[in-house]
Each structure stands twice: as C-alpha cells, then as structure tokens.
Amino acid sequence: xxxxxxxxxxxxxxxxxxxxxxxxxxxxxxxxxxxxxxxxxxxxxxxxxxxxxxxxxxxxxxxxxxxxxxxxxxxxxxxxxxxxxxxxxxxxxxxxxxxxxxxxxxxxxxxxxxxxxxxxxxxxxxxxxxxxxxxxxxxxxxxxxxxxxxxxxxxxxxxxxxxxxxxxxxxxxxxxxxxxxxxxxxxxxxxxx
Numbered sequence: 010x011x012x013x014x015x016x017x018x019x020x021x022x023x024x025x026x027x028x029x030x031x032x033x034x035x036x037x038x039x040x041x042x043x044x045x046x047x048x049x050x051x052x053x054x055x056x057x058x059x060x061x062x063x064x065x066x067x068x069x070x071x072x073x074x075x076x077x078x079x080x081x082x083x084x085x086x087x088x089x090x091x092x093x094x095x096x097x098x099x100x101x102x103x104x105x106x107x108x109x110x111x112x113x114x115x116x117x118x119x120x121x122x123x124x125x126x127x128x129x130x131x132x133x134x135x136x137x138x139x140x141x142x143x144x145x146x147x148x149x150x151x152x153x154x155x156x157x158x159x160x161x162x163x164x165x166x167x168x169x170x171x172x173x174x175x176x177x178x179x180x181x182x183x184x185x186x187x188x189x190x191x192x193x194x195x196x197x198x199x200x201x202x
Contacts, residue, residue, distance in 0.1 A: 016100055017082075021123070021133045024100075036061060036080045044074040071095065072113075078120070086143065091115070100136035101155075109141060112149030112167060117141075121155040142177065162192055 010018075012026035023029075039061045043054050054073070059065040061080035068088035075095050077083060082099035086107035093113040097103055101119040105111075119136040123129045137156030141147075145159055148167030159165065159175045166182025166189070175181050180189040 016136065019101060019135055019137060021135045023132070024134055025132065032079055032081075036077055039080070040075055040077065046073070082119070092149065100134075101138040103138070104140045106141055106143035106145065106161070108144045110146045112147060112151065114150045115147050115153070116151075117153040119155050148182075164192065 010020075011028065012022045012024075013028055013032075015022035016024075016029065039057055043057045043061075046054055054071075055065075055069070058069065058071060061077070062083050062085060063081045064085070066085045066087065066089065069085055070089070071091040072093045074093065075091065077097045078099050080099065082102050083097055084102060084104045086105060086109065088107055089105055089109045089111070091111040092115075095111055095113075095115050095117075097117045098120045103117055103119060117139055119139055120134055121136060122134050139153055139155065140158040141153070142159055142161035142163065144162045145165070146163075147153070147159075147165045148169065150168045151165050152170045153159070153165075154170070154172045157171050157174060159171065160177035160179070162178040163175045164180045165171060165175065165186065166180065168184070169182045169186045170184040171181065171186045173186070175186065178192040180192065181187065182189050
C-alpha cells in the first residue's frame with residue numbers, strides 16, 4: 010500500500026512521503042494564488058477553487074485567505090459560504106452539505122496523531138473523516154475535530170471546540186462543545202452568543 014492509500018483509509022502513514030509532499034505543494038501553490046488576488050477577481054478565484062477542490066460548486070463563496078492540505082478531499086454541496094481565514098486539514102474526506110455558513114477563523118481537522126509519545130515521535134499520523142450535514146451554521150473561531158459528524162440544521166456557537174458528534178437541529182457551544190438547546194425552541198430572530 011502506498012502512503013497515500015494508507016492516509017485515505019485512515020491507517021497510520023508517513024506524511025513526508027514524496028507523493029504527499031508534492032500534492033500538498035500543488036494545493037499550497039493554488040490557494041496562495043487565490044489568497045493574493047483582489048476581491049474583484051472572484052471569477053478567477055472560483056476557477057482556482059474548482060481546480061483545488063476538483064469540482065465546480067454552485068453557490069460556493071470562499072473569502073480568502075483559505076488554507077487546506079490537499080483540497081481534493083473536501084467535498085462541498087451547494088450554497089456554501091466560508092468566511093475569512095478558514096483552514097481545513099483534509100487528510101481524509103471533509104464532507105460539507107448544502108446551505109452552509111462557516112464563520113471566520115473556523116478550523117476543520119481530519120489529521121490526528123497517536124497519543125502514545127513513542128509512536129508519535131515516529132512522525133507517523135492518521136486521520137478521521139469529518140461530515141457536516143445540510144443547513145449548518147458554524148460560528149467564527151470554531152474548531153471541528155477529527156471524526157466528528159455535525160447533524161442537519163445544527164448551529165455551532167462561536168469559539169466552540171467540537172470533539173464529539175452533534176445531532177440534528179440543535180445548538181452546541183463551548184469548550185468542549187455541549188448541548189445548549191433544541192432549535193425548535195428558539196425565537197426565529199434569536200442570536201447565539
């Protein structure tokens with residue numbers, strides 16, 4: 010098995026593999042070009058995002074700067090907005106549903122490391138996929154950890170660290186994230202702070 014095949018299957022792999030280094034370099038070259046463009050170059054930015062993600066997405070709006078590991082492991086639905094300074098470590102698949110709002114400085118991680126210090130010092134790592142359902146709002150500065158699924162219609166408060174799965178139609182906030190309330194109980198104009 011190649012290191013890339015190990016990485017994509019969630020096994021321990023060597024991130025310093027030549028193929029993986031080359032692919033990360035290609036992604037960086039693309040997003041650095043995007044990040045250096047003026048706001049009036051949105052059409053060209055969108056073409057580069059399509060190249061980076063390996064797909065053209067209807068209604069995708071990403072405010073630079075944007076950062077990722079590979080790009081090709083990010084699967085994006087329709088009508089997705091990512092605000093400034095989003096960072097996605099897409100060592101495994103990051104699935105982002107339809108009608109998503111992602112605040113500034115949000116970080117989504119699939120990459121993780123062994124807890125055992127001896128194993129960790131080998132520089133091997135592994136990953137767990139992240140799945141974000143439809144109609145989700147992730148507040149600014151939130152961190153989504155490896156292996157997390159966020160249910161449809163969920164709201165993640167600003168600054169939240171999500172370490173476990175989040176059900177549908179709920180508000181989660183805090184560090185670590187905890188249940189705040191069901192969406193059905195909210196006033197339609199209520200803000201989440």
